[in-house]
Amino acid sequence: MIRRLTAWGALVVAGWSLACSAPDPAPEIRGLLAQGQLTEAYDRVREELDRDPGQPELQLLYARMLVGRREFYLAEWPLRKAAQDPEYESAALLVLAQAQMGSMNGPGAVEVLNRLVELEPDRIDLLELRAKAHLLSVDPESALADTETVLEREPDRASARADRLHALLLLERGEEAEAALEQILDEVMDNPDVDEKVQAQICAVHSRFTLEKGDPEGAAVLVEECLEKFPTQVLVVNEAVRMYRGKGQYGRIGEVLEEALERDADQDEIRMSYVEYLRAKGDRETAELVLRESIERHDPHRVQDWLNLYEYFWQEEEYSQAIEALRAGIALRDEPLPVDLLMLADAYVEVGNLDAAEEVAQGLADGYRNMVLGRLSLERGDPARARVELEAGIRIWPNNATARLLMAQAAAQLGDMEDALTQYTEAYRIEYGPQNPPEKTDSAFQVARIQAAAGAYEGALDFLTRHLIDFPRNPDALELYAVVAQRSGHGEKSAWGLEQLSNLPQQSGRAMVLQAQVFEWVEGDEKALEQLERFKIDWTRESHRQAFDMRLRLLSALGRNEEALAAVQRARTVRPNAPHLMVSEARVLSAAGQFEEARQLIAGALDSQGDQKAAEVLLAAAEIEAAAGETAAALTLFDQAVAADEGDSEAAYRAARAYSDAGRYPEAETRFRALLRKHPFEFRGATGLAEALLRQEKDLGESSKWAIQGVAYRGLLSPYDIARPFEILAEVQFAQGATEDAEASRAAAARISKALSEQRQGRRTEPAPGVAPATDREEG
Amino acid sequence: MADTGGFLARALESRWFYGLIAVVLVGLFVVSQLRPADFDGRPYGEIEDLSTLAERDDLNVLFILIDTMRADRMGLYGYERDVSPHLDRLASTGIRFSQHQSQSSWTKASMASMWTGLNPARTGISRYMHSLPESAELPSETLKDAGFVTIGLWRNGWVAPNFGFDQGFDAYSRPVPVGLPGQLRREHPAATISGSDANLVESAIEFLRTVDPNDRWFLYLHTMDVHQYVSDETSAIFGTTYSDFYDNAIHWTDRNLGRLLRELGERGMLERTLVVVTSDHGEAFKEHGREGHARDLYGEVTEIPLLVSLPFKLKEGLEVAAPTSNIDVWPTLFDLIGIEGPADADGRSLVTLIEQSARGEVPPPGPPQFAQLDRGWGRPEQDSEPIFSVTENGYRAHLDPKGALELYDLERDPREQEDISETNPELGAVLRSRIEEYEASSQIPWVADEVELDGLMLHQLKALGYHLE
Numbered sequence A: 001m002i003r004r005l006t007a008w009g010a011l012v013v014a015g016w017s018l019a020c021s022a023p024d025p026a027p028e029i030r031g032l033l034a035q036g037q038l039t040e041a042y043d044r045v046r047e048e049l050d051r052d053p054g055q056p057e058l059q060l061l062y063a064r065m066l067v068g069r070r071e072f073y074l075a076e077w078p079l080r081k082a083a084q085d086p087e088y089e090s091a092a093l094l095v096l097a098q099a100q101m102g103s104m105n106g107p108g109a110v111e112v113l114n115r116l117v118e119l120e121p122d123r124i125d126l127l128e129l130r131a132k133a134h135l136l137s138v139d140p141e142s143a144l145a146d147t148e149t150v151l152e153r154e155p156d157r158a159s160a161r162a163d164r165l166h167a168l169l170l171l172e173r174g175e176e177a178e179a180a181l182e183q184i185l186d187e188v189m190d191n192p193d194v195d196e197k198v199q200a201q202i203c204a205v206h207s208r209f210t211l212e213k214g215d216p217e218g219a220a221v222l223v224e225e226c227l228e229k230f231p232t233q234v235l236v237v238n239e240a241v242r243m244y245r246g247k248g249q250y251g252r253i254g255e256v257l258e259e260a261l262e263r264d265a266d267q268d269e270i271r272m273s274y275v276e277y278l279r280a281k282g283d284r285e286t287a288e289l290v291l292r293e294s295i296e297r298h299d300p301h302r303v304q305d306w307l308n309l310y311e312y313f314w315q316e317e318e319y320s321q322a323i324e325a326l327r328a329g330i331a332l333r334d335e336p337l338p339v340d341l342l343m344l345a346d347a348y349v350e351v352g353n354l355d356a357a358e359e360v361a362q363g364l365a366d367g368y369r370n371m372v373l374g375r376l377s378l379e380r381g382d383p384a385r386a387r388v389e390l391e392a393g394i395r396i397w398p399n400n401a402t403a404r405l406l407m408a409q410a411a412a413q414l415g416d417m418e419d420a421l422t423q424y425t426e427a428y429r430i431e432y433g434p435q436n437p438p439e440k441t442d443s444a445f446q447v448a449r450i451q452a453a454a455g456a457y458e459g460a461l462d463f464l465t466r467h468l469i470d471f472p473r474n475p476d477a478l479e480l481y482a483v484v485a486q487r488s489g490h491g492e493k494s495a496w497g498l499e500q501l502s503n504l505p506q507q508s509g510r511a512m513v514l515q516a517q518v519f520e521w522v523e524g525d526e527k528a529l530e531q532l533e534r535f536k537i538d539w540t541r542e543s544h545r546q547a548f549d550m551r552l553r554l555l556s557a558l559g560r561n562e563e564a565l566a567a568v569q570r571a572r573t574v575r576p577n578a579p580h581l582m583v584s585e586a587r588v589l590s591a592a593g594q595f596e597e598a599r600q601l602i603a604g605a606l607d608s609q610g611d612q613k614a615a616e617v618l619l620a621a622a623e624i625e626a627a628a629g630e631t632a633a634a635l636t637l638f639d640q641a642v643a644a645d646e647g648d649s650e651a652a653y654r655a656a657r658a659y660s661d662a663g664r665y666p667e668a669e670t671r672f673r674a675l676l677r678k679h680p681f682e683f684r685g686a687t688g689l690a691e692a693l694l695r696q697e698k699d700l701g702e703s704s705k706w707a708i709q710g711v712a713y714r715g716l717l718s719p720y721d722i723a724r725p726f727e728i729l730a731e732v733q734f735a736q737g738a739t740e741d742a743e744a745s746r747a748a749a750a751r752i753s754k755a756l757s758e759q760r761q762g763r764r765t766e767p768a769p770g771v772a773p774a775t776d777r778e779e780g
Numbered sequence B: 001m002a003d004t005g006g007f008l009a010r011a012l013e014s015r016w017f018y019g020l021i022a023v024v025l026v027g028l029f030v031v032s033q034l035r036p037a038d039f040d041g042r043p044y045g046e047i048e049d050l051s052t053l054a055e056r057d058d059l060n061v062l063f064i065l066i067d068t069m070r071a072d073r074m075g076l077y078g079y080e081r082d083v084s085p086h087l088d089r090l091a092s093t094g095i096r097f098s099q100h101q102s103q104s105s106w107t108k109a110s111m112a113s114m115w116t117g118l119n120p121a122r123t124g125i126s127r128y129m130h131s132l133p134e135s136a137e138l139p140s141e142t143l144k145d146a147g148f149v150t151i152g153l154w155r156n157g158w159v160a161p162n163f164g165f166d167q168g169f170d171a172y173s174r175p176v177p178v179g180l181p182g183q184l185r186r187e188h189p190a191a192t193i194s195g196s197d198a199n200l201v202e203s204a205i206e207f208l209r210t211v212d213p214n215d216r217w218f219l220y221l222h223t224m225d226v227h228q229y230v231s232d233e234t235s236a237i238f239g240t241t242y243s244d245f246y247d248n249a250i251h252w253t254d255r256n257l258g259r260l261l262r263e264l265g266e267r268g269m270l271e272r273t274l275v276v277v278t279s280d281h282g283e284a285f286k287e288h289g290r291e292g293h294a295r296d297l298y299g300e301v302t303e304i305p306l307l308v309s310l311p312f313k314l315k316e317g318l319e320v321a322a323p324t325s326n327i328d329v330w331p332t333l334f335d336l337i338g339i340e341g342p343a344d345a346d347g348r349s350l351v352t353l354i355e356q357s358a359r360g361e362v363p364p365p366g367p368p369q370f371a372q373l374d375r376g377w378g379r380p381e382q383d384s385e386p387i388f389s390v391t392e393n394g395y396r397a398h399l400d401p402k403g404a405l406e407l408y409d410l411e412r413d414p415r416e417q418e419d420i421s422e423t424n425p426e427l428g429a430v431l432r433s434r435i436e437e438y439e440a441s442s443q444i445p446w447v448a449d450e451v452e453l454d455g456l457m458l459h460q461l462k463a464l465g466y467h468l469e
């Protein structure tokens, strides 16, 4: 309660400080400024005082200059010095009190004012100032005492009444506050001597008071009255917007803003609120129009209007238009500001015009240039350079969480997972520290991803929990949460993650597959199929495709090809030309060894797609050729699949792996390297690269590095894939002559394989390795 | 998935961004040169001249407290990075205490001990609402009574006036710049308090400009940028980890202090000023799993610098290698300047130790050193949870509230990594009894006041990164 009261108490004070503006503290300075001789005067006074500090008049003058420069905290010393002279004591102390208040130092001001009041007990203005200082010190009792003394002596002093109101509010003496407020209203509202702005503010305060008193209807009436009297006063408009937002009356907000702007088109703040409102409403056309209107209204154009338009386009992700607006704004300046150029470079990167971005970056100061070049280098596929630039940038701009993320990406692309984890953690620390900025990146998710891969499941869950507070609808995070919770034995948490996931649009199929997968790993194909059939798979839904295909695959694996074929054909009678169903059927046929029929279906699917071949179809084609023993054809198709969708890490892994399985290690190496650069968290690639290097008898050191990484980050591999990193590591270790280590690795691989096959045969009740936590890193 | 691109766009929304722009635009105010130049006109003298200081009636005291300064991160304590050239230079003609320790790792408790010369068990200042009562006698009061102009410039909320630390000061100010563009990046995520130590130093210089040449003064400067990991572009040269930022901030603080020393030198004031540099506690970088301070009492958070620079230069800096404590600082200073301090301090004057060190004598073993921290300091509802450490004869023991003892051999294991309490039960028992005696015999000479913190104050303290509930 107290905080709210304080908030609008401050409103009152804001109003009054405008109403009774303090006496001009430094007319000399204004005069000198007008003559353009401020610096000279300043220097001369300092020089004079250095020669002889014992000149109170000059000390006072010097202090006033400092106050004029808003260097309140420096003015303290010349003022204290001047105050040592009885003749200047009062004047100096008064400036000192004002300087203290200017520095928001309430207690300091009170101390000085105590001295002053003692010196000149009859001055009401000093008591009033002390009341304000008490308010600044959050000492409402003393403030109240002072204001009451003032009002006793001068009952009509309205400014003191405002302070009294503020004090009563801080003291939570609601009834007295209300009476005080009413009295102020009486005096202020129809008083022609009071500035309209102040009247508007008091009006808004009255409405807020009524609202917080628990009378929303009364408050609404009041705010409408305020609007009627002061339709263009920002404070009133803001108060109305605030109230209607609270009530969910968005339409009325639009009306209020539009009307205010119509009456006074110069109200920039209202204009921006209106644009924000239109954006939220989805009326982009009008929003843009309102922004452009402000540009056209001013001749010459104002930089800020263009920047506002830039900001708008940026938020709308219309980067080309953002650039245009930004350039128009920059062109109005004599000299572009660094921030302009930084934004421009950033926008160029966003539209992919890297050369233009680089050119702009060259004109930037150190820290900025490093940041831009770092980002550019990453875009250009040069993580090593990116790392150097970002390192330099972060050094002088360390609180930039996103730069840390980029640094992490560069490190990950270079295979330096430890540094990647450090950088992600730093980004996290910046964002989730006491500062807690509202805009978060996905740093917590990234940390979780690496930790989960490293088998640190509990830590990963903590980070995911943090991440999900800010990104509750991130399907990747929910999936990871479910998987990690499941692997670390937190069944309930896992179920929660799956439920959240399946509640998201387009994600229910994914949740089904995840759940069935667990059954597949733990209890075998039959149980997995049972589980899957418990769900209502709607094969017409794009989002259920994976689940549908999984069902077909399980049927085939269980020797129930007929059923699989029947299911997919049933679907195809409804959607005969759906390519993904053709692919599904082709896969079923291929599993039954009917390659020719499968090929025909794939050909049909490819035909139906014109030039834009779907990676998925090409991948299926490649796998069918591979199953049919047509290695050369399969490899070509794999490459085509990767080229069709560079973002598909699964296709990229399979392609590289196909080359490796075909014994074509140099090509496999190239592909694994590309995979790891693009998808550093695809840790099967690390094992694959280690193998490709080993088979070519290349640098054993590098091979070993990747093999170790493959083992260290196996925490998210499927149980079928877990033995392999150990097998490859064992081979590398043998090649290095580390026989003992190699034996240990090999034994680990054997244990995992054995456990897996036992479990697949239903002879184990314990979960397969990999489904259990993979924290036994020392095995590797 | 949230896309991580467009980073500048996001950064634009961050306050840090504008800070940096300001740096580029304003080009920063000039903070002297990077290297200390020769502005020091002090004559040379000998340790034997120490006793003459008490005779002088023109000596000032500049007392610099660098918040959160651990000793081993300064050049004068052997740090390999060139972080503190100005203070190193001061040390090269002054007295450096190489085994100096604070009495707590939390600012308020530590400062209360330092000012009063009393161990924490006797100050009664251990929780966040505790306040030094009027009856506590602080050096500022003693010096004011002795005719000094007493000025305190502080930036850490734990030494704010409402905690009783303003007693005896003619002016006790926190320099807060207003309306100036931010000039620095604040590397510490918690760094929200306004201004920087540059403002502190500017304010100190303005004080020096106005002070009457015939007045003696005591100027206490409590810096905060090391605590907040604040630095400017020129100082940010050591890398990108938190530990690097800490070094950057030391470098920045050193430059600011260099600027003040230059001012003193150019005004001819160094010849009549005793300059003291110390800290309230250190900073941990996961040496024992934790970061920051005010959580335990290991060396990284209690081993701090103490540097005394005399109004004359020693030909060679003197190292006092015997263990010393922050409670010794003021008894020593009073002894040096010939003013009688409070009688019942736990600390002792180190002047004899200095003289012995200068003669190359090995001093007899000193008294045990204590440090104390109430782990519940930030949670008023929680019961007191004091932890203690005692350091004696090269060993340090830590005692936790449940009575568990850790023991370290500082000679062999200065980083306190290997607990030897199991293998040395007898020594452990001796040190445990030291702590128990210390606790039992402590008599608080006053009752610590309790203050109620208003919202504003709490907010400011939280902004320092302290976790209060």
Ligand SMILES: [Zn+2]
Pocket (backbone or CB within 6 Å): B067, B068, B106, B107, B156, B227, B280, B281
């Ligand atoms: Zn501190």
